[in-house]
Amino acid sequence: MMRIEHHVCFGGAQEVWQHHSDVLGCDMRIGVYLPPQAKDGPCPVLYWLSGLTCTEQNFITKAGAQRYAAEHGIILVTPDTSPRGDDVADAEGYDIGKGAGFYVNATEAPWSAHYRMYDYVVDELPALIEASFPANDARAISGHSMGGHGALVIALRNPTRYRSVSAFSPIVAPSQVPWGEKAFTTYLGADRDAWALYDATALVSSELNERLPLLIEQGRDDEFLANQLKPELLQLAAEAQGQPITLNLRPGYDHSYYFIASFIGEHIVYHARAMKA
Numbered sequence: 007m008m009r010i011e012h013h014v015c016f017g018g019a020q021e022v023w024q025h026h027s028d029v030l031g032c033d034m035r036i037g038v039y040l041p042p043q044a045k046d047g048p049c050p051v052l053y054w055l056s057g058l059t060c061t062e063q064n065f066i067t068k069a070g071a072q073r074y075a076a077e078h079g080i081i082l083v084t085p086d087t088s089p090r091g092d093d094v095a096d097a098e099g100y101d102i103g104k105g106a107g108f109y110v111n112a113t114e115a116p117w118s119a120h121y122r123m124y125d126y127v128v129d130e131l132p133a134l135i136e137a138s139f140p141a142n143d144a145r146a147i148s149g150h151s152m153g154g155h156g157a158l159v160i161a162l163r164n165p166t167r168y169r170s171v172s173a174f175s176p177i178v179a180p181s182q183v184p185w186g187e188k189a190f191t192t193y194l195g196a197d198r199d200a201w202a203l204y205d206a207t208a209l210v211s212s213e214l215n216e217r218l219p220l221l222i223e224q225g226r227d228d229e230f231l232a233n234q235l236k237p238e239l240l241q242l243a244a245e246a247q248g249q250p251i252t253l254n255l256r257p258g259y260d261h262s263y264y265f266i267a268s269f270i271g272e273h274i275v276y277h278a279r280a281m282k283a
């Protein structure tokens with residue numbers, strides 16, 4: 007692990023680290039915000055998964071989350087959104103390839119060589135964080151858009167590993183919208199049965215042993231709301247299964263980090279309560 011950025015921030019530090027990922031077979035960058043409380047002992051960790059086109063930088067420079075993490079003693083971990091490097095497959099367009107890993111383990115060539123973001127976020131990343139930083143084993147997960155999809159899927163499939171989950175403007179039913187259909191066809195192949203494991207709405211509709219409450223923040227004026235996000239599909243599936251869900255529709259807000267910055271404080275309080283309970 008090599009530290010490539012260090013900035014004192016709200017009494018703690020915003021850092022960026024680079025490490026070799028065995029799961030992805032490439033070097034990866036991670037944003038790590040250490041609150042001032044981390045100097046005195048282990049703190050809980052909130053993992054943030056970003057959306058299409060993002061790196062580890064978008065959340066740490068735009069969301070304004072450090073103020074709240076410092077107040078509540080939460081470490082923020084923000085991985086990149088895909089494998090990186092010259093030998094990693096890529097494609098034209100922002101919605102496939104680098105910056106668009108969709109938090110799946112790809113099964114189709116050439117993607118399957120490196121695109122294993124599901125295993126990276128679920129296993130390798132927390133093991134690395136908990137071995138390298140003053141982190142305890144209380145974890146929460148959140149994300150935006152493609153990253154909101156990742157956070158929901160990962161928490162639904164691993165409910166005992168996370169104390170809480172939330173999502174901003176998530177892709178809740180990737181099998182039913184253009185972004186998801188394109189990505190899943192590319193990474194997972196044409197067989198839609200393989201897609202269900204990475205589709206929050208399909209997962210909620212299946213038998214789950216444990217059901218973490220879902221907290222969703224969504225701007226009503228989000229330009230992707232009607233054709234890519236469709237949070238009502240998840241809400242209907244959750245209500246049919248008795249899965250607790252809170253969908254906050256916020257008039258006027260769009261898909262951008264201005265929306266995230268407006269509500270990230272409330273989400274950090276939510277996760278801090280769950281992780282300290």
Ligand SMILES: N[C@@H](CCC(=O)N[C@@H](CS)C(=O)NCC(=O)O)C(=O)O
Nearest residue numbers: 057058059060064100151152262263
């Ligand atoms: N570039 C795409 C949209 C990509 C996009 O909106 N990305 C969101 C996540 S899905 C984002 O966080 N962008 C980076 C940023 O706002 O900092 C387009 O023009 O349609």
